Amino acid sequence: MQKRRLGGVMVLCLVSMLGLGPHVPTALAQNEAMQQGLNDPLDTLDTALPAYEPSVFEPFNEKMFSFNIWMDEHILRPVARSYAGAVPEPARLSVRRFFDNIGVVPRFANSLFQLKLDGAAREAGRFMINTTIGGLGFFDVAKNQFGLERSEEDFGQTLGKYGVGPGPYLVLPFIGPSTVRDAVGWVADGAMDPKTYFLSTVEVTATDTGALLTSAVNERSLNLELFESVDRFSLDMYSAVQDFYLQNRERQIAE
Numbered sequence: 398m399q400k401r402r403l404g405g406v407m408v409l410c411l412v413s414m415l416g417l418g419p420h421v422p423t424a425l426a427q428n429e430a431m432q433q434g435l436n437d438p439l440d441t442l443d444t445a446l447p448a449y450e451p452s453v454f455e456p457f458n459e460k461m462f463s464f465n466i467w468m469d470e471h472i473l474r475p476v477a478r479s480y481a482g483a484v485p486e487p488a489r490l491s492v493r494r495f496f497d498n499i500g501v502v503p504r505f506a507n508s509l510f511q512l513k514l515d516g517a518a519r520e521a522g523r524f525m526i527n528t529t530i531g532g533l534g535f536f537d538v539a540k541n542q543f544g545l546e547r548s549e550e551d552f553g554q555t556l557g558k559y560g561v562g563p564g565p566y567l568v569l570p571f572i573g574p575s576t577v578r579d580a581v582g583w584v585a586d587g588a589m590d591p592k593t594y595f596l597s598t599v600e601v602t603a604t605d606t607g608a609l610l611t612s613a614v615n616e617r618s619l620n621l622e623l624f625e626s627v628d629r630f631s632l633d634m635y636s637a638v639q640d641f642y643l644q645n646r647e648r649q650i651a652e
Contacts, residue, residue: 452566461568462635468571469617477617484618491535492615495610497547498527498534503586507550511558516548521545549649553582557650566639574642607624 477629481489501524508516523539531538539545556578557563566575575583587593593601617623 442626449640450565452639454565454567458566458568458639459537459635460636461570463536464471465568469623473522473613473617474621477614477619481618481621482615488618489615489618491575492611493619494527494531494537495534496612496615500532502589503552504548504590506551506584506589507552507555508548510555511550513550515549519545551577551579551582551612552585554650556582563646565644574638575594576643576646579646590625 417443478581501520505517505520505524508514508520521542526539526543526545527534527537540547553576555593561578563579567577567580569575569580592604
């Protein structure tokens, strides 16, 4: 069982490194940075906070940032644009809600780890309601009818809560902004996927590849205007995403 679990974790790592699915919170943080600051990404920053020191991974990070942007421009965005033309937006939003629903375990577990019992209770309630009367999560009945908001907890935040520093800033291939701590947390969150304990490595690979491909394309189709109004390869864009991500993570942990 332990060998199977570790195999599943390695598959999750490999699939995500291949850009087959958004990482929460890194991908969502990058999307939020772009959506809030399309004309001037630096407007999204809290200038009262000190500037961050360059990461020891800076040369690697800059190359990976440019690579991620190139991959988005030449592969992910064209596929997502075609997908958006074929699938109506309400259906794509339902797909997003479905993937959000099946990702409940890390949010529930990390709420418990952080002793946020109300958040854990909300996640449990949301999952039961949305899986049943919400049609497997395609409709967010828990939020719309019962006022149960999704929590935003992950293992990187859990580590931060207990005093683990972020470590150097790190841009992951196909995934985007992170830190050493959040990258470790992402692996831990992946290990919480229940199916890695019950399915073979081949089954996990097939299931996760299909799910993550669909999720990545679907999410990008809902954000087709990202980067449209800025020079995506500029140094200011790199710095803006870095500062936004690090500041946003500081706020999340402080909360």
